[in-house]
Amino acid sequence: NAGVMQNPRHLVRRRGQEARLRCSPMKGHSHVYWYRQLPEEGLKFMVYLQKENIIDESGMPKERFSAEFPKEGPSILRIQQVVRGDSAAYFCASSPESETYGYTFGSGTRLTVV
Amino acid sequence: GEDVEQSLFLSVREGDSSVINCTYTDSSSTYLYWYKQEPGAGLQLLTYIFSNMDMKQDQRLTVLLNKKDKHLSLRIADTQTGDSAIYFCAQKGDYKLSFGAGTTVTVRA
Numbered sequence: 001n002a003g004v005m006q007n008p009r010h011l012v013r014r015r016g017q018e019a020r021l022r023c024s025p026m027k028g029h030s031h032v033y034w035y036r037q038l039p040e041e042g043l044k045f046m047v048y049l050q051k052e053n054i055i056d057e058s059g060m061p062k063e064r065f066s067a068e069f070p071k072e073g074p075s076i077l078r079i080q081q082v083v084r085g086d087s088a089a090y091f092c093a094s095s096p097e098s099e100t101y102g103y104t105f106g107s108g109t110r111l112t113v114v
Numbered sequence: 115g116e117d118v119e120q121s122l123f124l125s126v127r128e129g130d131s132s133v134i135n136c137t138y139t140d141s142s143s144t145y146l147y148w149y150k151q152e153p154g155a156g157l158q159l160l161t162y163i164f165s166n167m168d169m170k171q172d173q174r175l176t177v178l179l180n181k182k183d184k185h186l187s188l189r190i191a192d193t194q195t196g197d198s199a200i201y202f203c204a205q206k207g208d209y210k211l212s213f214g215a216g217t218t219v220t221v222r223a
Contacts, residue, residue: 031209033211040215042118042202042215043157043211043213044213045210056209056210091156103211104159105158106156110154
């Protein structure tokens with residue numbers, strides 16, 4: 001039973017390009033959460049999704065960031081027109097239901113904007 | 115201010131006990147967690163405690179929860195070099211986790 005799979009592990013983008021980060025939740029998990037970790041900081045909540053629904057995107061920057069979790073396929077975190085300040089580690093977590101005690105985290109995607 | 119606060123650094127001698135402290139703000143948190151992050155890796159759930167418990171022990175790990183003071187601690191007995199990592203305290207709201215900034219634990223020989 002594979003864990004939460006994130007790809008790519010490392011992503012380098014030039015300023016102004018788009019970044020697409022993928023997350024495949026654990027088998028049987030229908031809830032996905034994205035967190036961002038800036039250098040030397042803790043993780044900050046970005047967005048909570050269920051299949052085909054965004055439940056809470058209160059942690060997402062208002063512009064350039066979007067997330068989806070389609071009926072088929074992985075969850076995608078999309079960052080348009082990246083800037084240097086977007087450089088961070090982006091972690092995805094999944095759970096079977098929102099009231100569970102346990103969240104399984106992926107290994108993260110480390111985005112570097114040059 | 116931050117919802118979860120923890121000291122940034124801890125240096126401990128191999129074989130000694132490590133104690134990492136954390137304070138949190140949300141008294142309605144149902145679960146509190148300790149995660150471990152090794153360099154370049156993701157987060158590994160070390161242990162968690164339900165809010166109606168005072169203590170939880172799991173092998174070398176002991177978690178103490180003081181709900182009155184909103185204080186959580188993690189004790190690692192017989193600290194080993196493999197315990198060198200960043201340790202994050204987190205509180206659970208409805209479904210969001212709020213993390214502290216992490217405590218970097220360095221184990222010296």
